[in-house]
Amino acid sequence: MTEAALAPLQRAQQLAGGAATAAVVGAVLIALGAVADGASPALDALARHQVTFDLRGLLELLRVFGLFMVLALPSFLLAGALLDLSKVLDEYGKGHFFTLKASAGIRKAAEGALYALGFKIVGSPTIYSWITQEGRGFIWHFEPFDLGLIGFAAFVAVLGRVLEAAARIKAENDEIV
Amino acid sequence: MIMTQSALDPLERARQVAAASRLFAAIAIVLILLNVIWIHGVAASVRALASLDHEPMLGPFWVIGAILPQIPLALPSLFLIGALEKLRDALKEYEEGRAFSLASAHAVRLSGQYAAAALIAKVVVAPIAKSILEGRYRWEFSYETTDLAWFAFALFVFALGRVLEAASAIKKENDEIV
Numbered sequence: 001m002t003e004a005a006l007a008p009l010q011r012a013q014q015l016a017g018g019a020a021t022a023a024v025v026g027a028v029l030i031a032l033g034a035v036a037d038g039a040s041p042a043l044d045a046l047a048r049h050q051v052t053f054d055l056r057g058l059l060e061l062l063r064v065f066g067l068f069m070v071l072a073l074p075s076f077l078l079a080g081a082l083l084d085l086s087k088v089l090d091e092y093g094k095g096h097f098f099t100l101k102a103s104a105g106i107r108k109a110a111e112g113a114l115y116a117l118g119f120k121i122v123g124s125p126t127i128y129s130w131i132t133q134e135g136r137g138f139i140w141h142f143e144p145f146d147l148g149l150i151g152f153a154a155f156v157a158v159l160g161r162v163l164e165a166a167a168r169i170k171a172e173n174d175e176i177v
Numbered sequence: 178m179i180m181t182q183s184a185l186d187p188l189e190r191a192r193q194v195a196a197a198s199r200l201f202a203a204i205a206i207v208l209i210l211l212n213v214i215w216i217h218g219v220a221a222s223v224r225a226l227a228s229l230d231h232e233p234m235l236g237p238f239w240v241i242g243a244i245l246p247q248i249p250l251a252l253p254s255l256f257l258i259g260a261l262e263k264l265r266d267a268l269k270e271y272e273e274g275r276a277f278s279l280a281s282a283h284a285v286r287l288s289g290q291y292a293a294a295a296l297i298a299k300v301v302v303a304p305i306a307k308s309i310l311e312g313r314y315r316w317e318f319s320y321e322t323t324d325l326a327w328f329a330f331a332l333f334v335f336a337l338g339r340v341l342e343a344a345s346a347i348k349k350e351n352d353e354i355v
Contacts, residue, residue: 085330152330
């Protein structure tokens with residue numbers, strides 16, 4: 001019976017090792033995708049306003065780089081969250097399922113995803129409009145699907161907190177024993 | 178003893194956060210459902226009724242025929258509602274202090290499954306259904322870079338659910354032995 005109960009855990013351990021690599025590849029792909037998506041508006045802006053070798057040109061260059069960063073930031077944050085997940089999966093691959101490191105990694109990954117959603121919905125559109133001087137107010141690009149993703153990411157953060165607390169209690173018990 | 182109290186505090190905080198998150202998940206479900214009803218129910222019916230003026234011979238079946246194809250378009254939202262509903266089940270268990278029960282682990286796994294299905298429906302099913310509805314009959318995909326990350330997240334939650342299921346099975350067995 002114990003063998004039967006342990007088998008899924010061993011399978012999860014084997015899967016986690018491969019999934020950690022997949023998560024890193026995913027993070028790299030997302031970062032590259034963000035660079036590709038963000039570079040074209042930035043390059044357009046560069047083409048429209050010729051960059052000169054003076055203070056004005058430098059400011060223009062900074063503005064274009066700022067635009068690129070604002071557009072790419074949500075994806076970079078998500079890529080960071082995936083890297084956190086890959087660390088968790090790496091721990092799982094070693095068979096350390098309920099360690100403080102793995103549990104904190106889950107919470108951090110979920111919080112990164114929440115920040116990414118925050119920037120995607122309100123941060124990036126607002127800052128973009130401020131930089132391009134199209135508007136000065138707060139701009140929302142909100143879809144109901146995003147609301148579901150916020151709920152999902154918030155839940156993963158809660159799960160991370162619960163596991164973190166459990167790992168603390170387990171560590172304390174181990175110390176006492 | 179002081180150490181134990183300090184270790185238990187985060188668990189208590191997590192329970193409080195779980196209660197708040199459960200409420201947020203309920204609000205999210207209602208909002209997504211209202212959006213689905215509005216876009217895929219009311220708006221589709223209004224469009225169908227408007228076209229009924231020009232083709233009165235088709236009768237009310239035309240309205241049903243206009244709403245039924247909306248179902249694949251609504252699938253991503255419906256799956257996401259399923260994921261959030263399962264999350265609520267898991268959060269309820271957490272709120273009641275049963276963090277490592279089989280029921281909560283099962284709900285976590287199902288939530289990951291539904292979320293992965295929602296993303297597949299968003300990227301593949303809904304765009305193809307839309308292309309058929311609009312008469313283009315092409316393989317179309319609606320892919321954003323971030324979808325990959327969310328899909329990985331959903332799969333991770335699914336895998337975590339499996340780990341928790343296995344852990345709770347071991348715990349149950351240990352409890353039985355003791």
